[in-house]
Amino acid sequence: MAPGTELREAIDRILLARSGALIVVGHLAELKPIMSGGFNIHCEFTAPRLFELAKMDGSVIISKDLKTINWVNVHLVPDPSIPTHEAGTRHRTAERVARGNKNTFVIAISEKMGTVSIYVDDERFTLESIPLVLAKADQALQTLSRYRARLDKEYGHLNTLEIEDLVTLRDVIRVVQRNEMVVRIADEIHFQASELGKDGRLVGLQLFELMAGVMRLRRLLVRDYYLKRDGKGPDEVIDDLGNLGADELMDDTSIMKALGYRSSTELLNKLVRPRGYRMLSMIPRIPGNVVDKVVARFDNLKNIMRASPALLNEVDGVGERRALAIKEGLDRISEAIIADSYL
Helix, strand or coil: CCCCCHHHHHHHHHHHCCCCEEEEECCHHHHHHHEECCEEEEEECCHHHHHHHCCCCCEEEECCCCCEEEEEEEEECCCCCCCCCCCCHHHHHHHHHHHHCCCCEEEEECCCCCCEEEEECCEEEEECCHHHHHHHHHHHHHHHHHHHHHHHHHHHHHHHHHHCCCCEHHHHHHHHHHHHHHHHHHHHHHHHHHHHHHHHHHHHHHHHHHCCCHHHHHHHHHHHHCCCCCCCCHHHHHHHHHCCCHHHHCCHHHHHHHHCCCCCHHHHHCECCCCCHHHHCCCCCCCHHHHHHHHHHHCCHHHHHHCCHHHHHCCCCCHHHHHHHHHHHHHHHHHHHHHHHCC
């Protein structure tokens, strides 16, 4: 239904003509039991045809693949026991049809209000005008830009603490919270870009640029600090963080619980050591499987940084060149981080 599609063009024409419509997109066999009357035309779906046929009082039935207009001027009789929160006849029918037919989505266009409501299963979505969505997306992009800049600073601060071995659980939680905020803002913009269709190309490009590396950093951060409990891995922890509500995300104890720690404020000032995944990822040309073996051998970043090239060479798959690259790479990163912290 995004701009640029035949269906959206038909909807825009109906809105411009200030007429209403009830359009059902789904499998004809599933809709047959609730259909009464109408005309079986079985013609190719195009925007002009849908616009003209929607002028009739009844519903228009379109195939699931949006290639065929099957029936027009159909009276729909959904199960009256299906609950609905709508007041108007057209919208009540639309909601009941969507709830009673899981492979169907229904579009109700209000003649008086000039609004478009989309019903899918138990969900209802109101289609907004393109200028309004563009304005919201632009504002969200500005917010995301500020949050991303702040996130980079938080990661920079965490880098310094990791090198100095002074990271507390509170420091980790701050970065996790900021990272989740950035991801959630990006999710909203992604939805808006989808809603904009062809008009959302620039929004999508800006979003891609602002989110470069964020998802990877989030996973590395979780791998560095989560506790292995209840059989949960990094992906499950990330899912738990994503399922937190807005208030829970601001609650330190909720973040602690998601990371596998006990929900105790006393632990917030506890020193924690990263495993070293994120810092090792900064070294070029070190494969992920080699990083995994190095972390498994030395347990945490402090031990890895103290290890000599000879000890690193003992790890399976490392070799002399990679051992030297890891040692020199960590030394360079450490020097650069410390130098930046004094600027």
